[in-house]
Amino acid sequence: MPEGHTVHRIARQFEADFVGRRVAVSSPQGRFADGASLLDGLVMIGSRAHGKHLFLAFAPEGAPDGASVEVLGLRAERWLRVHLGLYGAWDFHGQVSPLLPGGGATASLGAPRVRRGVRMGEGERSIDADDAERAIDEPDAFPPDPVGQVRVRLLTDVTAADLRGPTACVVVTREEVRAVVDAAGPDPRSTPGAEGEELFVERLTRRRVAVGQLLMDQAVVSGIGNIYRAEMLFRARLDPYRPGSGVPGEVARELWRDWVALLDDGIRTGVMITREDLDDGGREAALADRSLRHAVYGRAGEPCLRCGTPVALAEMVGRKLYWCPGCQV
DNA sequence: TGGAAATGTCTAG
DNA sequence: TAGACCTTTCCAC
Numbered sequence: 486m487p488e489g490h491t492v493h494r495i496a497r498q499f500e501a502d503f504v505g506r507r508v509a510v511s512s513p514q515g516r517f518a519d520g521a522s523l524l525d526g527l528v529m530i531g532s533r534a535h536g537k538h539l540f541l542a543f544a545p546e547g548a549p550d551g552a553s554v555e556v557l558g559l560r561a562e563r564w565l566r567v568h569l570g571l572y573g574a575w576d577f578h579g580q581v582s583p584l585l586p587g588g589g590a591t592a593s594l595g596a597p598r599v600r601r602g603v604r605m606g607e608g609e610r611s612i613d614a615d616d617a618e619r620a621i622d623e624p625d626a627f628p629p630d631p632v633g634q635v636r637v638r639l640l641t642d643v644t645a646a647d648l649r650g651p652t653a654c655v656v657v658t659r660e661e662v663r664a665v666v667d668a669a670g671p672d673p674r675s676t677p678g679a680e681g682e683e684l685f686v687e688r689l690t691r692r693r694v695a696v697g698q699l700l701m702d703q704a705v706v707s708g709i710g711n712i713y714r715a716e717m718l719f720r721a722r723l724d725p726y727r728p729g730s731g732v733p734g735e736v737a738r739e740l741w742r743d744w745v746a747l748l749d750d751g752i753r754t755g756v757m758i759t760r761e762d763l764d765d766g767g768r769e770a771a772l773a774d775r776s777l778r779h780a781v782y783g784r785a786g787e788p789c790l791r792c793g794t795p796v797a798l799a800e801m802v803g804r805k806l807y808w809c810p811g812c813q814v
Numbered sequence: 815t816g817g818a819a820a821t822g823t824c825t826a827g
Numbered sequence: 828t829a830g831a832c833c834t835t836t837c838c839a840c
Binding site for chain 2: 487488491537568569570571572573595596652653701703710711712713757782803804
């Protein structure tokens, strides 16, 4: 999936283009028709991410609905919770704000898509004026006709957001939002500072389960997926099979701090560049070519960038695990 | 046209 | 642990 950084970027996109606006909600595919009718015509009052969950808060126009308790810093009784799962993606159409000053707008955030032989970046594709695909993908008419299986369409006067392929897309109460967040491990962006770090270290080091498995466990830490998992263990020189209880506290702290830094970088750039050996030129090249972004992920059989040992590939709890058996001990 | 693959998670046995 | 589920895309046949 879109790992945690992508969901935070999606939350920002909604903050920029939907929050404060009245939203028409529909389900072109039909599978979310009931939920859509509960939200249609309400104003989006906030947008939050925790790990891989996206929460969009709604309230009646001109009448914040009087919720007495804040959840994720918002008083809202009606929320849309979305989890993209493995293939989910949001597509934005119409007026789409750039997420970086001076940057291009983002058309699509979520699972990678391959189109016309052009591999899109992980999670998203830029549609600045030079992008030849813009003419293909952005018809003049607004809103554009839904393409494919659009579970939900959120529509303001000027911007449309289409959701396809989510694992979860459901209208929830603030209590249900609270429950999901409480059950999840810390996310550096919503559990910042020492509290998140302490929680992470405690949950990682108390169990004998393999650290490679624990990093993917969203109850231990939120937002890490298969790529960040492999790359963080490589950066920490940790054997993925080492039990969490065998990871020294200081090493666990370093893992958390690395996650904080990687997540910040991913949110800022929209791209997972996890190699430590790149200079500015190398990063520039990696932005354009995803095969240059990672040290071990997707590089099975190729020599380790640190010690030359062939990168190993195995299955861990049903997911592909890449690591260097030479220098991850 | 069918199968496989993809940054994920849940449930039944 | 296997299977189900969400969707799109490429590739072998």
